[in-house]
Amino acid sequence: MATEILYFAWVREKIGVGAETLDLPDGLATVADLVAWLAGRSDGHAEAFAEPARLRAAVDQVFVPLEASLGRPREIAIFPPVTGG
Amino acid sequence: MIAVTVDAAPIEVGAEHAAIAASGAGGIATFTGIVRADDRVMALTLEHYPGATEAALVALAEAAVARWDLTGARITHRVGRMLPGDLVVFVGTAARHRGAALEACAFLIDRLKTEAPFWKKETLAEGERWVDPRGSDDAAAARWSV
Numbered sequence: 001m002a003t004e005i006l007y008f009a010w011v012r013e014k015i016g017v018g019a020e021t022l023d024l025p026d027g028l029a030t031v032a033d034l035v036a037w038l039a040g041r042s043d044g045h046a047e048a049f050a051e052p053a054r055l056r057a058a059v060d061q062v063f064v065p066l067e068a069s070l071g072r073p074r075e076i077a078i079f080p081p082v083t084g085g
Numbered sequence: 086m087i088a089v090t091v092d093a094a095p096i097e098v099g100a101e102h103a104a105i106a107a108s109g110a111g112g113i114a115t116f117t118g119i120v121r122a123d124d125r126v127m128a129l130t131l132e133h134y135p136g137a138t139e140a141a142l143v144a145l146a147e148a149a150v151a152r153w154d155l156t157g158a159r160i161t162h163r164v165g166r167m168l169p170g171d172l173v174v175f176v177g178t179a180a181r182h183r184g185a186a187l188e189a190c191a192f193l194i195d196r197l198k199t200e201a202p203f204w205k206k207e208t209l210a211e212g213e214r215w216v217d218p219r220g221s222d223d224a225a226a227a228r229w230s231v
Contacts, residue, residue, distance in 0.1 A: 006134070008133075058202070063202075080215065081217075082201060082202050082218070084201050085197050
């Protein structure tokens with residue numbers, strides 16, 4: 001099943017696109033596993049995901065820690081800590 | 086009554102205040118965030134996560150209404166490119182008494198800063214930079230934990 005991956009702020013800029021639709025491989029147990037797998041897709045991905053401590057994530061628009069179980073979501077977003085207001 | 090808006094249109098305080106005042110309470114508290122003219126910042130660009138941002142703001146407003154028994158909560162956040170002096174965010178709360186309105190207003194802006202998916206980018210003469218989160222914002226948000 002295809003999953004929509006969304007990127008925001010400097011994560012989006014380093015990767016060069018705001019969204020990708022990907023078929024995720026089996027064996028990705030957590031969001032951190034997904035991030036590690038995505039890092040291998042290009043130099044931009046590797047740069048964006050070089051420091052996982054600087055990343056935040058949402059699975060189907062619910063904010064989760066990177067250690068959270070990945071499950072079979074329709075949409076995953078990866079982004080820096082928020083700075084609104 | 087809860088009203089949440091995320092839009093690139095300029096924020097007009099008069100219209101925002103009138104909308105929250107229509108909740109018909111004894112007191113209205115508001116916070117207005119303005120693009121600072123210091124730090125050599127020439128422009129500020131706000132990016133957000135469409136859908137998730139609005140949902141996060143509604144969840145915060147619902148929490149505030151329940152906790153302080155508000156008669157109304159309004160959050161209007163601008164996105165896109167802004168200039169110093171432009172309004173970034175308006176928060177308004179309506180309650181029967183001032184204490185609830187003032188506390189709920191502070192709660193909403195504190196928690197919005199750490200929980201709603203917005204990202205600020207500053208434009209300086211020498212280029213652009215993404216704004217880093219501030220530890221003081223985390224501390225301000227944490228004081229509302231129950």
